Amino acid sequence: MGDCILPGLINSFGDLLCEGEYHLHSRFRSAVNFLSGDSLASVVTHCVGPGPMNIVVDGAAVVESLTICRDSILLNGISFPRSAEMRYDSRVNISKVLDTEQLRINIAVASNCLLESSSPRSLVFLLDGARDVGSESSFEREFVRRTRMGAALLFGGNAKTGTLALRGLGFGLTPSGDDFLSGVLTAYVTVARHPGIDFDEESEIIYRNGRGRNPMSNALLRCAKDGFLPEKYKTAVEAVVNHDKSSIGRPIRTLLEVGETSGADFAVGLVLGLKNVIGSKGHQKWLYAAA
Amino acid sequence: MAVCGRIIKGKYYDSVSLMTLSKRLLEVDGVKESVAVMGTLENKAVLESSGLIIPEFKESIDTDLLIAIQADDENLARQALAAADNILAGLVKADNDALDSGPWSLEGAFTRIPDANLALISVSGKYAAGMAMNSLRLGIHVMLFSDNVPLKSEIELKRFAREKGLLVMGPDCGTAIINGVPLGFANVVNRGNIGIVAASGTGLQEVTCLISNNGAGISQAIGTGSRDLKSEVGAITFLEATNLLLADDATGIILLISKPPDHSVVEKIAAVLKDISKPVVTVFLGQDSDLIKGENVHSASTLEESALLAVALSLGENPDKVHEKIVARDRKLQELATTEVFRVAKGRKFVRGLFSGGTFCSEAQLILKGMGLEISSNVPISGAGKLAQAAKASGHDFIDFGSDEFTVGKPHPMIDFSLRNKSLIGLATDAETAVILLDIVLGYGANENPLAEIIPAIIQARGIAASYGKCPAIICSVTGTNEDPQNRGRVVAELEKAGVSVAESNAAACKLAGFIAGKFEEKA
Numbered sequence: 029m030g031d032c033i034l035p036g037l038i039n040s041f042g043d044l045l046c047e048g049e050y051h052l053h054s055r056f057r058s059a060v061n062f063l064s065g066d067s068l069a070s071v072v073t074h075c076v077g078p079g080p081m082n083i084v085v086d087g088a089a090v091v092e093s094l095t096i097c098r099d100s101i102l103l104n105g106i107s108f109p110r111s112a113e114m115r116y117d118s119r120v121n122i123s124k125v126l127d128t129e130q131l132r133i134n135i136a137v138a139s140n141c142l143l144e145s146s147s148p149r150s151l152v153f154l155l156d157g158a159r160d161v162g163s164e165s166s167f168e169r170e171f172v173r174r175t176r177m178g179a180a181l182l183f184g185g186n187a188k189t190g191t192l193a194l195r196g197l198g199f200g201l202t203p204s205g206d207d208f209l210s211g212v213l214t215a216y217v218t219v220a221r222h223p224g225i226d227f228d229e230e231s232e233i234i235y236r237n238g239r240g241r242n243p244m245s246n247a248l249l250r251c252a253k254d255g256f257l258p259e260k261y262k263t264a265v266e267a268v269v270n271h272d273k274s275s276i277g278r279p280i281r282t283l284l285e286v287g288e289t290s291g292a293d294f295a296v297g298l299v300l301g302l303k304n305v306i307g308s309k310g311h312q313k314w315l316y317a318a319a
Numbered sequence: 320m321a322v323c324g325r326i327i328k329g330k331y332y333d334s335v336s337l338m339t340l341s342k343r344l345l346e347v348d349g350v351k352e353s354v355a356v357m358g359t360l361e362n363k364a365v366l367e368s369s370g371l372i373i374p375e376f377k378e379s380i381d382t383d384l385l386i387a388i389q390a391d392d393e394n395l396a397r398q399a400l401a402a403a404d405n406i407l408a409g410l411v412k413a414d415n416d417a418l419d420s421g422p423w424s425l426e427g428a429f430t431r432i433p434d435a436n437l438a439l440i441s442v443s444g445k446y447a448a449g450m451a452m453n454s455l456r457l458g459i460h461v462m463l464f465s466d467n468v469p470l471k472s473e474i475e476l477k478r479f480a481r482e483k484g485l486l487v488m489g490p491d492c493g494t495a496i497i498n499g500v501p502l503g504f505a506n507v508v509n510r511g512n513i514g515i516v517a518a519s520g521t522g523l524q525e526v527t528c529l530i531s532n533n534g535a536g537i538s539q540a541i542g543t544g545s546r547d548l549k550s551e552v553g554a555i556t557f558l559e560a561t562n563l564l565l566a567d568d569a570t571g572i573i574l575l576i577s578k579p580p581d582h583s584v585v586e587k588i589a590a591v592l593k594d595i596s597k598p599v600v601t602v603f604l605g606q607d608s609d610l611i612k613g614e615n616v617h618s619a620s621t622l623e624e625s626a627l628l629a630v631a632l633s634l635g636e637n638p639d640k641v642h643e644k645i646v647a648r649d650r651k652l653q654e655l656a657t658t659e660v661f662r663v664a665k666g667r668k669f670v671r672g673l674f675s676g677g678t679f680c681s682e683a684q685l686i687l688k689g690m691g692l693e694i695s696s697n698v699p700i701s702g703a704g705k706l707a708q709a710a711k712a713s714g715h716d717f718i719d720f721g722s723d724e725f726t727v728g729k730p731h732p733m734i735d736f737s738l739r740n741k742s743l744i745g746l747a748t749d750a751e752t753a754v755i756l757l758d759i760v761l762g763y764g765a766n767e768n769p770l771a772e773i774i775p776a777i778i779q780a781r782g783i784a785a786s787y788g789k790c791p792a793i794i795c796s797v798t799g800t801n802e803d804p805q806n807r808g809r810v811v812a813e814l815e816k817a818g819v820s821v822a823e824s825n826a827a828a829c830k831l832a833g834f835i836a837g838k839f840e841e842k843a
Binding site: 053054055056061074075144145147148149166167170171174177192193194195196197198199200201202203205231240241242287288290 | 331332333334335338352354355356357359360361362364365366368369370371380381382387442446724726738741788
């Protein structure tokens with residue numbers, strides 16, 4: 029290995045990692061992304077944490093090569109065992125009985141938490157028009173307008189056009205629109221497991237039309253469609269859907285730590301998606317008022 | 320107006336880097352707008368609608384990075400594009416430096432620095448305790464910068480450390496100066512014979528700076544973390560650190576800083592201080608000044624008073640003179656308040672504090688409550704009202720922008736002024752605001768160029784307020800020294816040029832605000 033710097037031991041690995049020889053895609057301080065065909069695998073630090081396609085190690089940034097075998101993971105050519113106790117279970121666990129009254133309260137609590145704590149550059153303006161303080165930048169003004177329009181279409185019965193309008197829209201390596209769509213998809217998929225709620229068609233439309241050429245966005249969308257999520261996302265979703273309102277604040281705030289706005293954008297999508305689901309059951313009119 | 324742009328292929332930057340790039344490009348002369356986004360169809364459509372598209376962009380794909388710049392003319396736009404290369408190179412270099420600087424594990428760090436005796440740990444709270452315990456097992460002291468460490472883990476770590484004769488500073492310990500080396504958020508201060516133990520980061524910064532600015536210096540400044548004086552923890556670090564300073568030859572005076580300790584803890588501290596051989600100054604903000612008595616114990620009620628008492632003891636002066644000195648200074652503040660009142664429009668009556676330091680917000684509430692004001696805060700002290708919604712002004716309101724509700728997912732307000740600036744500008748339109756009280760904290764870790772952040776907001780706020788009549792008074796304390804990277808003297812001079820009254824300490828700033836509010840009440 030010559031002067032190769034060794035990564036630390038593997039702390040956890042995701043349950044959706046595919047076997048294969050991977051090549052380096054992109055490198056950041058806390059994450060190194062690898063691709064093998066369409067399959068993504070990310071070697072990450074503790075601050076990013078476990079995920080369906082994450083391998084959590086000390087010293088992620090020094091990883092140069094990755095091969096995933098059935099029983100082992102090779103980092104920089106060094107083999108680490110894939111022991112069962114290190115496997116991260118990314119499936120979102122949802123209670124069998126959906127308490128819509130509780131869910132309605134939880135959505136309001138999550139929404140307030142987002143309004144209080146989200147980055148001003150996130151899509152939180154979709155929850156409250158007053159949060160859009162206006163911008164001197166014509167790009168940002170147009171971004172806000174298109175996002176509002178896309179969300180209105182998405183929840184107003186035109187899922188395909190709405191998805192196409194939002195896909196790839198915004199700042200960052202995973203643009204805000206992609207994170208938002210993953211949040212909406214998660215809302216539809218998690219509650220669609222309950223009898224009497226059918227969002228299969230909308231989920232399929234969002235998934236089919238939300239995919240682009242960005243492997244990171246595509247991976248998150250695929251995970252959301254199948255009900256698998258990184259730990260910070262999963263904990264927040266389970267808190268909103270399963271638990272009482274007192275358990276929501278901390279996981280939502282932890283989710284907001286993901287990226288500059290990624291966690292917040294996902295959470296806004298989740299909240300609006302859940303609102304849409306509740307509205308569709310006739311329990312309550314959908315409250316969202318997009319421009 | 321001209322638009323230039325470029326496509327960067329095969330390189331990936333995180334969203335923070337792209338937003339930093341956009342922001343820095345806007346600072347280039349002549350640039351009116353700058354955008355750095357991925358080349359998705361939708362982003363290209365937005366660029367087109369915004370007048371920021373160039374023909375080459377149409378060929379780009381989702382994974383390309385697009386940089387668009389609108390400037391007064393083509394030459395300026397091209398210069399900005401060239402600057403983009405440098406900015407991106409700088410961002411990449413910072414990342415690479417971080418990669419090269421490693422190491423990436425505790426064991427790796429020991430390989431590089433075998434004689435290290437202190438580990439500064441700043442990782443997610445979930446993992447911090449484990450890493451701290453590993454460090455203690457290796458026989459080294461710990462400064463735990465991380466927060467969200469469970470209380471149970473903190474107790475376990477501190478008890479283990481005490482058995483080993485080691486110190487755990489933290490969790491949530493943001494500031495320390497050990498053997499002259501500033502750790503975390505700390506300032507460049509004189510070395511000297513005053514040793515400090517503090518359960519407050521900004522409190523520690525304020526006191527070390529005031530000591531340095533008044534001609535004395537610091538031997539050691541040890542942070543304990545904010546929960547150390549809770550009965551569950553039992554002040555383990557506070558007491559261990561006090562004993563270390565007692566045994567330290569370079570320390571002649573000991574200064575102890577905290578919010579009021581739990582009752583059971585007071586007794587433990589009192590027992591240590593009762594017959595202590597070195598002079599001790601205590602400041603337990605919000606507690607009776609004679610909470611802990613002892614022949615060698617001098618009590619203070621503000622951070623400023625504690626610093627001045629320690630300076631007097633260090634320089635061999637009579638500590639009793641400190642009180643007289645503060646009274647004389649306060650008289651001058653009252654005179655200044657009289658002049659300030661004439662600059663403020665009738666009908667304005669409330670003090671609004673916008674703080675980046677939590678301890679400053681608490682101290683402001685204590686001082687102004689002590690001056691008879693009915694106060695509210697998002698982080699209220701005992702006897703103060705709780706602000707139902709932190710951003711809405713209704714009375715004498717004090718907002719700590721460092722509290723969780725403002726900082727989750729965002730940089731600390733000592734680094735990023737944007738939220739506080741927004742409130743500052745918002746308050747300018749409020750006809751009842753008489754005084755806006757601010758703090759600026761300098762030093763390592765804080766915003767490198769605070770003037771570039773705060774001055775435009777102050778100018779904008781004053782401009783807006785002027786259109787409603789006279790402006791509110793803006794009073795600011797600047798915690799720092801002239802040796803800090805930001806240079807306190809320069810910061811103070813520029814603030815004063817912008818019409819801000821700069822006080823020598825947070826306590827002085829609060830008193831000036833209180834005197835002004837008092838004058839308005841007299842008028843009413």
